[in-house]
Amino acid sequence: MKTGRSGKSTTNNSGWSREYQQLKIYDTEEKIQQFLLVGVDTSHAQISMEASLDELEELLTTAGARSVGRVIQNLPEINHRTYIGTGKMEEIKTLLSDTGADGIICDDELTPAQLRNLSEYLECKVIDRTLLILDIFTQRAHTREGKLQVELAQLTYRLTRLTGLGTELSRQGAAVGTHTRGAGETKLEMDRRHIRERIDQLKSELMEVSARRDMERSKRKKGAYPIVALVGYTNAGKSTLFNSLTGSHVLEEDKLFATLDTTVRKAVLNSGRTVLYVDTVGFIHKLPHQLVNAFRSTLEEAAEADVLLHVVDRSDPKAAMQMKVTYDELVDLGAADVPILTIWNKQDLVKEETPLAVPYKTEGILKISALEADAADQVSAMVDELLNQQDQEFHLLLPYPQSSLIEPIHRDGIVLQEEYTPEGISLIIRAKGKLAALVKPFERN
Ligand SMILES: Nc1nc2c(ncn2[C@@H]2O[C@H](COP(=O)(O)OP(=O)(O)OP(=O)(O)O)[C@@H](O)[C@H]2O)c(=O)[nH]1
Ligand SMILES: [Mg+2]
DSSP states (O other), X not given: OOBOTTSOBSXXXXXXXXXXXXXXXXXXXXXXXXXXXXXXXXXXXXXXXXXXXXXXXXXXXXXXXXEEEEEXXXXXXXXXXXXXXXXXXXXXXXXXXXXXXXXXXXXXXXXXHHHHHHHHHHOSEEEEHHHXXXXXXXXXXXXXXXXXXXXXXXXXXXXXXXXXXXXXXXXXXXXXXXXXXXXXXXXXXXXHHHHHHHHHHHHHHHHHHXXXXXXXXXXXXXXXXXXEEEEEBTTSSHHHHHHHHHTOOOOOOSSTTOOOSOEEEEXXXXXXXXXXXXXXXXXXXXXXXXXXXXXXXXXXXXXXXXXXXXXXXXXXXXHHHXXXXXXXXXXXXXXXXXXXXXXXXXXXXXXXXXXXXXXXXXXXEEEOOTTSTTHHHHHHHHHHHHHHHHOEEEEEEEOGGGGGGHHHHHHHSEEEEEEEETTEXXXXXXXXXXXXXXXXXXXXX
16 A cells, blocks of 8 residues: 555545545655746845745755756746746756756746646646645644645645646646655546535534634633734744743744644743733745635634734844735734734844834834743743733722623623622723723722
C-alpha cells in the first residue's frame, strides 16, 4: 500500500471515487523539486518585486522545495491570457531547460485561463502563490477544524480551476516539495459533483464545529475575563511571546505559518486580574481569499478581543508592509475598533533602527525580544495598565424601578458584589464604555 504525505492510505476506503482520491493523495518522490520564481511588476504593489519574491522563496522553502532562479517582467498590467508577456514565455522555456527546473511559481493567483495557457505552452508544472500557501496550510493543519478549513479552501480553489481544464490540471499538480501526485492523474477525470458534495459536507461540518466554538466563546465572555489576542504577520514571534506570557508550549518555528490553530490560555496579571491570551494564525501579503474565508470564524476571535497585541518583527526590512497588511486584514475582520498595543519584537536582531511609522492608532509601542526572560513581564504590565484604563470600578445604588439595568450589568460588566436592600440594589461592579455611561448616574456618593 502506498502512503501519501498526509499519512493516509491511497486505497479508496472513504467511499469517494478513485478520481477524487487522486485529487488529494500525493505519491512520494525522492527528488526535491525545483522551481523558477516568476513575478510581474506592475509597480502598484505594496512592496518591491524582489521583496515579494524573497517571501515567495521563503514560502517555497517552507513547503520543502527549492528555487533555482527568478524571472521578473515589468508590465503596466498583468497579461490576462498568459500572466507574463509572450516574449518572456520564450525566455522562461529556455531557462527551464537550462536549469532543469520542474516548473514555475507565479507570485500572483492565476486565473484558470492563465494557468491553462501557461502550462500548455511551457509544458511544466505551473503553480501560483495561492496554491503554494494552500499547500503549506495542508501540511500544517493539525486540529479537526484546521483540517476542515484547509480542505475547504483547497477544494474551492480547485473547483474554480476545473472549469474548462482537462489534463492540464494534472500537470499543474498540487504538490511542491519532495512529493508529486501520481502518474495515473494524467488521465484524471475530475469528479466535480463529488467535489461539490464534499464542499457541502465540509461546510456543514464546519458549521457544527463553529457552533461549538461560538458556545465556548460566549462562555468565555460570560466568564468576563478580558480577551487579549496576539495578531501579526507570519513569523513575527506571536507564539514565542504567547508561550512566555502563559507558560505554554505552542509550536514556535522559524517557518511561515507555524500556527494554524487558535489557542487560548488563562494568565494572571500583576494586578491580580485574570486575562485570556489568544494566539492566532499569521497574516501574509496576498493571503489567498479562500483561506481568509475558511479561517474567518477562527480569525473573528480577534475582532472580539478587548485588546490586540500586534506583534511585529522589527528586524525585518519589510516591517512597514507587514504592519499594513496585518492592519488591513484586521479592519476586514471587523476589528478596527479594538485597542491595539504594538509590540516591536526581535529587538536583539535590530542593528540600526530606521524610522518606522505605525499605520493606525496605537495605544502604545513596546520594544522587546520575546526570547528574553523579562519580555513577558513588560508586555503583561502594559496590558494590565491598558485594561485598568479601560474599565472603572463603580459603587452603585440602583433604585428598584431601574432594575432592568441589572441585565446589561451582568452581561457586559463584572459584578463584584450585589445586595438587595430596602433602598434598592446595592452593587460594586467593574465596567467600561457604554455600560459605564449607563450606570454613572446611579453611583453612590
Ligand atoms: N532573535 C529572535 N528571534 C525570535 C524572537 N521572537 C521570536 N523569534 C523566533 O522567530 C521565529 C518565529 O517565531 P514564532 O513565535 O513561531 O512566530 P509566529 O508569529 O507565531 O509565526 P506563525 O505562527 O508562523 O504566524 C522562531 O524561530 C522564534 O524563535 C526574538 O525576539 N528574537
Ligand atoms: Mg505562531
